[in-house]
Amino acid sequence: MRIVHTERCPDIGPICQVRQEPPQVHDQRLTVAELRASIDRAVNDVFAVEFQLPVRMVVSGITYTRLDGTPVELDYENIHHRDETLFGLGDPWAVTRASFALGPVVAMARAGATIPLGSTVPDPFKLGDNGLPHQHVQFGTGIFQPIVGVAAAHLGGGWRVRGHALAILGLYDNRYGYRPGRRVLGGLGADASVGETMLSFGADVAREQEEHWAGTAHMEGNLGRTDVLMNLGVARPLSPRWRWSLLVRIPVAQFVPHDAITYPGIVELRLDGTTAAK
Numbered sequence: 001m002r003i004v005h006t007e008r009c010p011d012i013g014p015i016c017q018v019r020q021e022p023p024q025v026h027d028q029r030l031t032v033a034e035l036r037a038s039i040d041r042a043v044n045d046v047f048a049v050e051f052q053l054p055v056r057m058v059v060s061g062i063t064y065t066r067l068d069g070t071p072v073e074l075d076y077e078n079i080h081h082r083d084e085t086l087f088g089l090g091d092p093w094a095v096t097r098a099s100f101a102l103g104p105v106v107a108m109a110r111a112g113a114t115i116p117l118g119s120t121v122p123d124p125f126k127l128g129d130n131g132l133p134h135q136h137v138q139f140g141t142g143i144f145q146p147i148v149g150v151a152a153a154h155l156g157g158g159w160r161v162r163g164h165a166l167a168i169l170g171l172y173d174n175r176y177g178y179r180p181g182r183r184v185l186g187g188l189g190a191d192a193s194v195g196e197t198m199l200s201f202g203a204d205v206a207r208e209q210e211e212h213w214a215g216t217a218h219m220e221g222n223l224g225r226t227d228v229l230m231n232l233g234v235a236r237p238l239s240p241r242w243r244w245s246l247l248v249r250i251p252v253a254q255f256v257p258h259d260a261i262t263y264p265g266i267v268e269l270r271l272d273g274t275t276a277a278k
Helices: 124-129
Strands: 002-005 024-042 047-065 084-089 093-102 105-114 146-156 159-168 183-194 197-208 225-237 242-255 266-273
Touching: 183 225, 197 242
Parallel strands: none
Antiparallel strands: 002 024, 024 047, 047 084, 047 093, 093 105, 105 146, 146 159, 159 183, 183 197, 197 225, 225 242, 242 266
């Protein structure tokens, strides 16, 4: 992500009150990792409950240059960006799921909400306008977000063809005036069994609306995006009760505003287990 800061105070920070600071370019690189624990329990033949607990780590690296590309070593604290590693709990999910068999088709609907337990930050744009240090990375939203989703799969001949859609809806502001953009994900895919190995492939379209702070969508904030991703996966059993899977998601198109974050891909490694039947 590239951001250009002009010499206007307090855009760069309090240093502008001491000396005239030339414009800067901030090239920021973010590495995001998430460990997500999930518990899924059937209530009866139709309904099940699901709880997910995410733990996230964000590693931020920043490079400063002048407009001509000349490297800059800052001799003062930067209020906007810094090299740092952040770690924290995300917002857990609590979801109820209903599944139905319609001949060879299995349909599923789910509904629930995120639980606002992840950390949040005060309005970074308000703090930045006042020349104060601030943080843009937060692990939670500070609000309950409804979750709704549907999925269907057709089974037969060693193949499974599937489709899914999921929406996470930010409907109100948290205590700092932050409202996350509503997110919608939909896709199609297929799975094929080759012995004990399951091969998967498919495509997803992910749409996220812009975030707002005190009702305003800022140019240096999340202005929304649409990503088209191709998915390739493999899964195999480890034991009668455990199964591992690897999914690689590669963006083939990213429709983002100027200077928004782009990424080369997403790697998901899962370990799924089942309890012994009574």
